[in-house]
Amino acid sequence: MSLLWVILGFALLVIGGEYLVRSSVALSFKFNISKMVIGMTVVSFATSAPELLVSLQAALSGSPAIAINNVVGSNIANIGLVLGITALVGSIAVDKSFYKLNWPVMMVFSLALYYFLKNDTVLTAYEGAALFIGLIVFLVVLIRSAKKDKVVEAVDENLATVSNFKIAIWLLIGATALYFGSEWLVEGSKEIALSIGVSEAVIGVSLIAIGTSVPELAASVIAAAKQEKAISLGNLIGSNIFNIASVLGLTALIKPIPVTEPQILSNDIFWMLGFSAVLIPLIFLPNRLQISRFKGFFLVVAYGIFMFLVFTQGKI
Template sequence: MAFLMVLAGFVLLFFSGNWLVKASVQIARHFKISTLVAGITVVAFGTSAPELIVSLNAVFDGVPDISVGNVIGSNIANIALVLGMVALIMPISVKKDSSVFFDWLIMLIASLLFLLFVQNHKLELYEGILFMVFISLYLFYSVYKSRQKMGRSGEIILAPDMKMISAIGLLSIAAIGLYFGSELLVKGVIEIAKGFNISERVIGISVVAFGTSVPELATSIIAALKKETAISIGNIIGSNIFNILAILGITSILKPIGVSQELISVDIWWMIGVAILLLLTLLPMKRSIITRWEGLIMICTYILYMIILFT
């Protein structure tokens, strides 16, 4: 029964996350918001919505290790597994004028700030507020730069394909799906963890994190098959920034989060290490290409981490 709950939760989160992104983009078009700006704000929130709802549910259900482990595990999976698989399908070329390196720096700063804040084994209300201030400044700057870029490129704002009432209806269905999907997923994995005597930390970093990363995985692989790999790296880094600053920020504002010693001394360092591995694959910065071999190294790193986690 627990496995069926987890499977149903995954399916609901996957489809609801996609519906949320689709509906949000349509609403953004109704308000004449450009694709670039919508991608940074609306889509970033949409792809991170499963992580947010799961993390909130886990904290209020009294299993904070699943909440924090979900964010850490998702960030590791997004780079080592998702980008690794994309590079394996099609090498990822990064344009010289892209914001990837700036975004990577923000991701690293957010990760180090997270590590600093949890040294007392808690993420407090004021720290959540600081995270939200940081993400607000980052989004404001990103939107400003995107509008500048849009002005230079003369981007045309696309007309919506859906009526406003239909988009709002789809958004509502997606929100309901995310809620029930996260409920099923969290309750299912708690039962599995108890049945197999697996810690909540391990189940949060592995199973829950993989499940909430499925939308990014599917989207990135489709982009790679269409030879649009440049989309993947920007979305993944943006999602990782959102996971730390927005998800942990919102969650800790609503309820302070307890953080176990193993998450602090082991898993956060793996998250930072994988971020540094990504930077190494992007060197030299003048002509960055993540090759298939580098993609394979990323995937092997993820497999190694999972083996260590379960042994």
């Protein structure tokens, strides 16, 4: 029964996330917000909603390990699984903004998270606020640099003509699906962890993390299969930044998140830092500014090793 709740939870999170993105973009057009700003801020916040609801639900229901490792695991999956599989479908070109802005900011947020958790084994409201303010500063810099380079984000312009009534219905569907999806996923995952004898931290960094990364995986693989040039490493890196700064930042503002499972600080977070750090040598060696199929294979194998170790070392 717990597996059914997990599957239903995943399905509702995907549905809820999709409707929230649509309604948020349509609403933004009503306020005459530019396409570029919608793409870089509104869409990014909306696509982080499933992770936010899952982490918040986990923190409020007394499972802080799931709240933290949902984000840590999603960030690992975005690089090891999503980027790796996408590169296996077709090589990915990397633009200079990746190592000039996106990657350094991701590393700063990742190291800040490690410091905040290691310092006193709790992510406090003040630390959550610092992460979220840092995200706002990053977005301002990102938008200014995009304006200078005349970058226009891909946003569905058909949503500009959607009626207010339809927007309200979409918002209602999105919010309801996200609420129940997050609740069922967290409760079902806790039951599965108990039944197979692993910690909640293991379930958070594996099952839940992969589930909340599925939309990014589907979108990236479809784009790669169509050989679209819009596949951006920056989008995945941006997702990792949002996961730390908005998901954990906002969750900590509502309820401080304690570290209850030791392997989060002794193992899991180092894997997240490792997957993030390895991107720099990966995009420069041997061929510059490209993630080839071989590099994608390397990332997927590394992710497989991580998952194997998580389950073999995570028994209670």
